[in-house]
Amino acid sequence: MTRSFHNFATAAQKLARKVCTIILIDVSPSMEAPDYPPSRLMAAIAAIIDLLGIKLERHPDDYVGIVKFSGSASIVQSPLPVGSQFEVLKHAALNGLTVGGYTNIAAGLKCAAEALSHHCPVPDRKGGAIKEFFLGLDRGTAPSDASELKCGIQGHVILLTDGDHNCPGFPRDWGKRLKDAGVVIDCIGIGGSPSQVNECLLRDIASVDESGRPRYRFIDDRDALLMEFHEMAKAGYLRKA
Template sequence: MIDAISRLPVFSFLWPGMLWLFALVAVLAAGYVWLDRRGRHAAAHYPELKTAGVATRRGAGWRRHVAPVLILLALAALVAAIARPQAVMMLPSRIETVLLVMDLSGSMRAQDVKPSRLRAAQQAATTLLEAQPAGVSVGVVAMAGTAAVAQAPTRAREAVATAIERLQPQGGTALGNGMLIALTTLLPELTPDAERLMNDDTPPPRKPRALANPPADTEPVKPGSYTSGAIVLFSDGESNAGPAALRAAQLAAEHGVRIYTVGVGTPEGVVLSVDGWSARVRLDEKVLKEVADATSAEYFRLEDAAELKRVYRALNARLAFDKRSQVEITGLFAALGALLAGCAGLLSLWWFGRVM
């Protein structure tokens, strides 16, 4: 509910000084009320005026008020148009590239999500792929103990779908590496910083720090401000190799790239037996939420197959409408005023045989 409210348009006016004209509309409304009361008073005290036609419309009941009220509303809309209203609205972000990072760790074989975590992630990724506009390039990064580009960004949907389908579980999980490979695929100029992180095993700092040395006149980039591309990570959140996931998220945030995370699995997990060893594997939502929050993106949970469509619809909506822009809507108010005035005239003509 809070998220929906935050997406409502925020209004402002380019010429707020013109809003004083609303006072004239209020004066006209008060004048109409006064004239109406005066007419009713005259009709009550001088019944003979009815035969002269002064109060012909008094018997029309509520209908006699409809046209004047519509005219007053039309004037109010036109006054708002004169003040040149503008609204902050969600618009298509013209996203050009989406990188899908697929977790291929051994824990993705778990079947707490049917038919398995990996298979559910593949189905979700394929559904998201099919929902992208024709002009959007989609790439795939395979992530296990290491990470590599399984399919370079392309508009050929068949090639991407084939790359997703061929993915098989492997050993190890380098969550940070997967995000860094996807990030450098989007922004190749970040390769030196990404390589530095991959070779740095120190714990992540409590607060984001600059990982590169930008020019002195370069202003910091706001997280989530990069609208040409985005990363979608499908994972159960467990990581045992490579740099910390938060370090990779910090680098992405510093360059405005959003990393949407999809948690695959259940928090209680299941016992997984592979090659003679057994362990309980759980969905680690904490790290996935932290990655999404750090990059001004969102976290989704793919807990069962029934959630597949809901997750992909939400993700697709975020990818398609993720740009806030201020738009002047003067024409909308002007059209509304003209429509209301036209309706007032037509109704008055229909009911009383005169325009007003």
């Protein structure tokens, strides 16, 4: 019988001692808008560095990776432990997020799955099923028991965008695949107004909290964005054990 995301993710979180966070950042041209001074993209980079700093202080054994997406997606930095690789991760955030065209959220989520499956040490008993599940190499379901996550690392994706998916591909499908594998997804919309992002899509991609509400929020200024990343860095809701 296929397990629901809610049952599997809750069990996985109870085991989690560490978190592997993939920060998935929209780098479409609109991210250069100056309404989050000096720009939306620079505000996002400042938020990433703030997250890294908090994790360095509180959870140095956590992993962080960075993925960017525009018309396509790529891994800017594979997941690394923050405690020993803080400067490498900071350099990647400052230098790797260049702007491209379009907004391909599906490609971004797929690339985030690849970053988790290739670099985050969360094997099941057989060593490869989670990677296969993420990348669509089989049609299996989520691992049948959260004890298969022997390393106790909780997957986490933070998706930040200021636009709507406007490329081929199906973001909801990739969001479901990640959630069915136990990954928690936070979605953040930024920009001039909520109407500039597809809030319905982002709510559907996002995980839900303990009260059943989507982990999606629209943030309309730079300071609030920094505070949101500050709070996510604590990742208390991911660390139930």
